[in-house]
Amino acid sequence: MIIVLKPNPDQKQLEALKKWLCEQNLTVHDSLGVNNTVLGLVGDTTAVDTEMLRAMSIVQDVQRVQEPYKCANRKMHQTDTVIDVGGVKIGGGTFQIMAGPCSIESQEQISEIAVAVKAAGASILRGGAFKPRTSPYAFQGLREKGLEMLINASRQAGMPVVTEIMDISQLPYFEDVDVIQVGARNMQNFELLKELGKTDKPILLKRGFSATLTELLMSAEYIMAGGNEKVILCERGIRTFATDTRNTLDLSAIPLLRRMTHLPIIVDPSHGTGIRSLVKPMALASAIIGADGLMVEVHNHPEKAWCDGQQSITPETFADVAKCVRDVLPYRCREEIE
Amino acid sequence: MIIVLKPNPDQKQLEALKKWLCEQNLTVHDSLGVNNTVLGLVGDTTAVDTEMLRAMSIVQDVQRVQEPYKCANRKMHQTDTVIDVGGVKIGGGTFQIMAGPCSIESQEQISEIAVAVKAAGASILRGGAFKPRTSPYAFQGLREKGLEMLINASRQAGMPVVTEIMDISQLPYFEDVDVIQVGARNMQNFELLKELGKTDKPILLKRGFSATLTELLMSAEYIMAGGNEKVILCERGIRTFATDTRNTLDLSAIPLLRRMTHLPIIVDPSHGTGIRSLVKPMALASAIIGADGLMVEVHNHPEKAWCDGQQSITPETFADVAKCVRDVLPYRCREEIE
Amino acid sequence: MIIVLKPNPDQKQLEALKKWLCEQNLTVHDSLGVNNTVLGLVGDTTAVDTEMLRAMSIVQDVQRVQEPYKCANRKMHQTDTVIDVGGVKIGGGTFQIMAGPCSIESQEQISEIAVAVKAAGASILRGGAFKPRTSPYAFQGLREKGLEMLINASRQAGMPVVTEIMDISQLPYFEDVDVIQVGARNMQNFELLKELGKTDKPILLKRGFSATLTELLMSAEYIMAGGNEKVILCERGIRTFATDTRNTLDLSAIPLLRRMTHLPIIVDPSHGTGIRSLVKPMALASAIIGADGLMVEVHNHPEKAWCDGQQSITPETFADVAKCVRDVLPYRCREEIE
């Protein structure tokens, strides 16, 4: 960490600052310039609060040299983390597709889709039981009953499931769920993250609408610091001025995250664009760019879907997407990133 | 609501769509153009899912004419809502200042600040006990103990308090809290909003980092639809490419919100800028533009603050801000907005 | 075009509006609802100023159904436009790579790079002579002399060139230039666009930092309306809150633009990310997603480049990128987009 002091800092305050830094087990190196003094800190600065330093009247700027995340940091864990989800391995060079409807609507619906997406190449079934909807008047999901249907469907089809949790109080219902999803709106629901850190379930953590990559990793760190290292990251689009798509899918995040962390990273092209016809091109781009998998919304009757039908594709289209993705996998860009 | 159909829509699908719309108690008006047919819907469209309509293959676009929020809508409730917080009235032409530290650090600290900000003109004491921090390694607040200190301080100073809740499970601790704050990161924590809708406490709802004004009002609607109409909105800056400030304080939101809703709207210039020296100018601008109040971070020793010291001002500076704000109140822009 | 009127519009103003619309050769269809009247306009609304309509006190909202661009519109010109650049065909299923240094620094430098990128698979040589730099104190390009060196190098290597124009007054120097580039900062330099519309040179038009896709096409329309239909579009990243990369490369723009327009679309992964190690993954993603080509910065000594060295790759790396791109071309997603 580097602290740039303002010109002519008060010497008493400077001594107090240095003393405090030493008490944090940091070694301080001075660099005296003509206008500004620069302090270089050596040691573990993860727990140093840059806000507090910036608040000091003698400090002009503070810059981290080390990343503020440890458990999630590639530097601390060189090899890719591989997460086993009921026999399905995520990370480390595999490519897994999670597919299913936005909302679980009935046993028939989810069971039918489960069979169809498995046949087409999906390895994990997705489906929403607890649904975060912008409007209180919109369908809020079948909740516990939906979870039951999802698990029934998964057993029939023989594939693990991923589904979203919205609040700590719902955790007891997730016992038979294989992967617990934290949605974009909850990426910084820190109490929920801490609680999930105490479980041993794999967690699918979606990037918030306006989260930086470091913030995403700090949220993963909340889960990991609690003891649960099974975190799967998911890029699902960010909010920008560009509104031709619902969100702007930030594909450069994939190679950047692979350099920053050892955790697996998947892409959700359905929410990331909000447009059915963009799912295939963005899925192919995600595969080629080195993602560890996809999450895709599939509905047997997208036009009758209870939510997000506009971005759902049919099982037939999904089969085509999955096949084309498999075709490009041998050409994936997964080499070492400096 | 207006539905623009694609050219030459399939007639069977069109009939099915019209039938379904009629079943929703909506009257459908056709407008036949050369290229596109437009359907105009008359009736209460609040519960109509525009996503579902857009997913239909014959539909090109859907546009709301009515707002999707009812309880919060100015059209349904012409006069300003006034919320009574232990005798302090918020809304309807008053101007209230909430002030206090980012974090409660000790009984002495919060008690000393409480007395100071009250003397300087604050009418409500703020202070964080449960703290949402980006890093799991940063100070997370004194939690229950902090709440106790806050309430002690408020009783000594004789002023009501506002403090943030982070999870439903903390609700029992908030019995003596006067206003419950929902932070920007939780603006779309819908389960929490629903639960708060069942209480009769005033709720201070902060705008999310990347929330539109309609989304903010839909979140207010979650609380109000549950029966709790005491919602105070708070503009606290949005995330943009402009990083000279921590966030970009969107002051045009104030007059826009006043037109859209009858709920009181306050501004947080401390989080909205993240820079101490901007608190005063942005506070004055908020007052003149017609806000119903302010929320300001005040710390007796900003340089030793356990969080967000960079944006905290001293009680002395706060007294100056409060005085200057009072001076401009007679010139406030509160006239009718078309 | 649809005009939503406010409730109970003044009848005189409404009659005046309808009369004016009829004078614009538009047919007006009324749709009377309970709260709002909606006018549907039939005819060519390209020249109707939506701003003027929105300014009327009886108008609540105006929505275009037809796109405001004609020459660039895919609906008016179903087949892909193919642009011939000295025998190199851009568009219609080909894939062309433009490569070369950010700045031309010397005859030796540009000649050496030209030979290297041609050998590696580039079909067009790029190189900056007039350089838009944020600082007036930074190197501004070799200007006319640079253009001469570029053209010399291109003749030696036997490949056409593309280079940026910054002002109309520079046009005389561009006589021997094969493709004239308009940079992101000049995307809405309308006087320059009009002037380029009078030439018969292919124009490479880069998307502005904060331009929507419709704005990009309107700028293409400026050139095309002047008679020059040879416009190549270029996605090069947009400005968002996400600053891990210099810009956020918006790859979803490629399939969206292919649906909106018949013009060829290329991607610049060098400026789009600003990071050397991201050039290859983003180049592969661009190819697979259906772009018509790439523009890549290549420098024989990136560490000594006079500008943008951080995003330049070596000829050796470029050869690897070009090879990998060729490998994935058979799997490109170029099918019909609804």
Added chain:
Amino acid sequence: MIIVLKPNPDQKQLEALKKWLCEQNLTVHDSLGVNNTVLGLVGDTTAVDTEMLRAMSIVQDVQRVQEPYKCANRKMHQTDTVIDVGGVKIGGGTFQIMAGPCSIESQEQISEIAVAVKAAGASILRGGAFKPRTSPYAFQGLREKGLEMLINASRQAGMPVVTEIMDISQLPYFEDVDVIQVGARNMQNFELLKELGKTDKPILLKRGFSATLTELLMSAEYIMAGGNEKVILCERGIRTFATDTRNTLDLSAIPLLRRMTHLPIIVDPSHGTGIRSLVKPMALASAIIGADGLMVEVHNHPEKAWCDGQQSITPETFADVAKCVRDVLPYRCREEIE
């Protein structure tokens, strides 16, 4: 400037870097840490290209301590710059209002508005002759003829004028223009800025849609480095995800710019919001926050305006705005900013 090196840098490269830095007349201070070496540079780093440094393989990061602008820097010029426009002083504590129509439409129109806005308190007449319009099919301004009408109107009314230039080639027509405006789309039209730097006319430089404050000042620096120090800055809204307003007016830019530069700063609430009813509240907020003036669109018949009528106010409304602004001026926040 601070250069953070990667761990274990190649010693030869490090020596070469240090040698080169010394050749730039910079003194280099080493700070050796456990993981990273940090170089502190002392001297004038304005012309040092941070891009080039970042491109070096041994460099991890580069951070400026000094600002990259000199002429515009408050540190180099402590007192406010005051610009005299035909006797009207801008900057240094005055408050000037520029008002007039978006477009000049006829001699009668501009003359009538000139008289009206002068009577209401405007000191400078604005009016567009060369109009940057997104669509080539929209009205492009009366151009030279419009300029003549503007100057006639200004002489009749006895007030100086400001109007926009779009291209260097138009400069000869601006001989009688008092202030030349550079629009947001041209903020980085560097060739135009350089040419304006050779004139002795005051330049009104509008912030680009997605420009940082440093970029705005670097564009001012282009003009000033050429010898013309008469630059007036103008905040006019930035492009964000928030689309309730046309742009997001960034009022925190005013106190920030006052700290960074000695140049006067005005606000354009008309373009900054795009909504008529927001002009007054944002004008009052701009005045109270410490701006040096306003630019406001006024039209005698906003509903018949040829462009941007939606954001134009009538002379009557303008008179009310100007009066209310005058009322709050005694309470302006113009004190020293740390």
